[in-house]
Every structure is written in structure tokens, then in C-alpha cells.
Amino acid sequence: LRLWQLSGDSSEPSTGPSSLRAAVVAVMRGHAAAVQCAAVHARTNKLASGGWDSAIKLWSLPKLGAKAGARGGEEGRAGGDGEGGTGEEAEGEEGAGEGAEGRGQARKRVRTAAGSVEAEGVELSPDLSLEGHSQCVAALAWPSSNSPLFSVSWDHSLRSWDVEAAASVSVRTSAHPLLAVAAGGGGMASLAAVGGAHPTILLWDMRSATSVLSPSVQLLGHTDWISSLSWSPSNPLHLLSSSYDGSLKIWDLRSSVPLHTVKAHSDKVLCADWWKGGDAVVSGGADNHLRIFTHQSSFPAA
Incomplete structure (x- = not known):
């Protein structure tokens, strides 16, 4: 991970050169196979990642301030000789922010017409590994509230984790591989929505440690696999879902019928999320399109 x-x-016209610069602050290595998903816990500045090695890794992120992000500014500049004809500069830095003192390393910044990109970064190792899944960890959810970490896997399971104890505290099992999870809905830290290799969305209350409970709610409406789920940031009862059937749906927990449905893409919808505080929705599909929808203009009643 990077x-x-x-x-x-970022306010300049997209048709002209951009002054945006992208800096690699940290490189995280620890998985034994491809990384599939990641989730950040903003309150603790932690990151969780899941991969095809069936493991979940926990990382402590460096703290970034405005000055730490201003690569090439007054802080940490050591200069360097540019490489003739390539427009590249080498820079030495003391660190990548408050959390990386004494771990600095030389960085190479590549200037392009679109701005500049600084390669490399502080290399981090995981704080710990959470073991329990037996197949690929497909998705993670880690609400910023005081709630557990949630994971779903191709092994058909939904797990909640006590990160401090490094232990799985609750497990639910589905009849199908699970690919998507959203946690913290309905104002409940324990409520998780999951979906996967089946058109049905399942809602589970994870407060009980048993794994044999049936889902609290089943939402029916899609006709193909569920690819992503997300609770609205402005209404805890509203859930956004995307599917391989090419559609997006917005659900209200008080009804089994979707509030809105839109045929978003001509192929599979691979991802979707809320935007502008819940006033809009962004989706990406296998048709190579990124689309933005607003409730008023794009979402008819279901």
C-alpha cells in the first residue's frame, strides 16, 4: 500500500497545467499476496488492509500537517542535482511528518505537465495481523465512531474485530461469498450491511457473539451480485448499494422497497459512494465511466 x-x-481549470503535487508519504509492506481493500479509522489515525493472503493488517499512519505535506518547501529540503534532460530532482527529507522522525530517506520528485510526483516514502511495517478468515478479505468497514472493525470475505463470513485485543468478537455466515460491507447504519455501531455473490443485501446486528442468527433484514431488488454498500453521511437510515446489474439503489431501513433506483452503467457497477455530504452519489463501472448523480436530477422514485 502507498x-x-x-x-x-486544485482550483485551476482541468484543461491547463496543474500545480497539484502528489507525494508518497509512506509505503506499507506486509501482505503475502495482493491487497484487496483498505479502511482508515480517522480518530486513531490507523489503517486496516485486507488481502488475498486472508489476513488483515493494522498500520499506524504518520501524522501529516500542512508543512509536512508541502514537499520541496522549507522543511527537509536538502537539494540535489537534476538528471539531465529528464526534469527530475532528488530531495532529502528528515521525515514524513511527526510520526516518522528519524526515519527519513532520500526521495525523487518527478515533474510532469500535470504537476509533480514524489516517489518512494517512509516504509512502514504492520502493527499487528488479524487472523480468522480462510479466503480473500474482500472489504473492510471501520466507522470513525467507537465501533469495531468489520470485514467480509470470500469464505462467506462477516466478522467484527476488537482491534485492541486483536481478536474476532463476532461472526456471521452467509450462503454466498461476501464482497461488500457497510457498518454503523441506523445510528448503531453494531449494525452491518453486507452483500456479495447474490442479489440480496443482508443486515446483521453484531451485538451477539453467536454465528447462527439470521439476518435482521434482507433487502431485495437487485438482480446480480452486490459490489459495494455505503451508509449515507447525512441520514443513518439510508443505504446506497451498487450491483453488477448496472444499477444503483438507495434504501431506507424502514422499508423493504428501495427509495430510488437508477440504471447507472451499461456494464457492471464496480463501486459507488456518497458525495457532497450525501447530496450526490459517485459510481464507477466496467463500462469505463465515472458518473455523478444528484437526487433531484438523476434518482427517480423506485
Whole structure:
């Protein structure tokens, strides 16, 4: 995994050169196979990642301030000789922020027409590994509230984790591989929505440690696999879902019928999320399109 920080002016027209600069702040290595997903816990500055090695890794992120992100500024500049004809500069830095004192390393910054990108970064090792899944960890959810970490896997299971104890505290099992999870809905830290290799969305209350409970709610409406789920940041009862059937749906927990449905893509919808505080939705699909929808203009009643 790589942690990036952007700096510069993002208000310039997209048709002209951009002053944005992307800096690699940290490189995280620890998985034994491809990384599939990641989730950040903003309150603790921690990151969780899941991969095809069936493991979940926990990382402590460096603390970034405005000055730490201003690569090439007054702080940490050591200079260097540019490589003739390539427009590259070598820079030495003392660290990647408050959390990386004494771990600095030389960085190479590549200037392009679109801005500049600083390669490399502080290399981090995981704080710990959470073991329990037997197949690929497909998705993670880690609400910023005081709630557990949630994971779903191709092994059909949904797990909640006590990160401090490094232990799985609750497990639910589905009849199908699970690919998507959203946690913290309905104002409940223990409520998780999951979906996967089946058109049905399942809602589970994870407060009980048993694994044999049926889902609290089943949402029916999609006709193909569920690819992503996300609770609205403005209404804890509203859930956004995307599917391989090409559609997006917005659900209200008080009803089994979707509030809104839109045929978003001509192929599978691979991902979707809320934007602008819940006033809009962004989706990406296998049709190579990124689309933005607003409730008023794009979401008819279901």
C-alpha cells in the first residue's frame, strides 16, 4: 500500500497545467499476496488492509500537517542535482511528518505537465495481523465512531474485530461469498450491511457473539451480485448499494422497497459512494465511466 498526500491549488481549470503535487508519504509492506481493500479509522489515525493472503493488517499512519505535506518547501529540503534532460530532482527529507522522525530517506520528485510526483516514502511495517478468515478479505468497514472493525470475505463470513485485543468478537455466515460491507447504519455501531455473490443485501446486528442468527433484514431488488454498500453521511437510515446489474439503489431501513433506483452503467457497477455530504452519489463501472448523480436530477422514485 502507498499513502499519498496532495498539495497545491486544485482550483485551476482541468484543461491547463496543474500545480497539484502528489507525494508518497509512506509505503506499507506486509501482505503475502495482493491487497484487496483498505479502511482508515480517522480518530486513531490507523489503517486496516485486507488481502488475498486472508489476513488483515493494522498500520499506524504518520501524522501529516500542512508543512509536512508541502514537499520541496522549507522543511527537509536538502537539494540535489537534476538528471539531465529528464526534469527530475532528488530531495532529502528528515521525515514524513511527526510520526516518522528519524526515519527519513532520500526521495525523487518527478515533474510532469500535470504537476509533480514524489516517489518512494517512509516504509512502514504492520502493527499487528488479524487472523480468522480462510479466503480473500474482500472489504473492510471501520466507522470513525467507537465501533469495531468489520470485514467480509470470500469464505462467506462477516466478522467484527476488537482491534485492541486483536481478536474476532463476532461472526456471521452467509450462503454466498461476501464482497461488500457497510457498518454503523441506523445510528448503531453494531449494525452491518453486507452483500456479495447474490442479489440480496443482508443486515446483521453484531451485538451477539453467536454465528447462527439470521439476518435482521434482507433487502431485495437487485438482480446480480452486490459490489459495494455505503451508509449515507447525512441520514443513518439510508443505504446506497451498487450491483453488477448496472444499477444503483438507495434504501431506507424502514422499508423493504428501495427509495430510488437508477440504471447507472451499461456494464457492471464496480463501486459507488456518497458525495457532497450525501447530496450526490459517485459510481464507477466496467463500462469505463465515472458518473455523478444528484437526487433531484438523476434518482427517480423506485
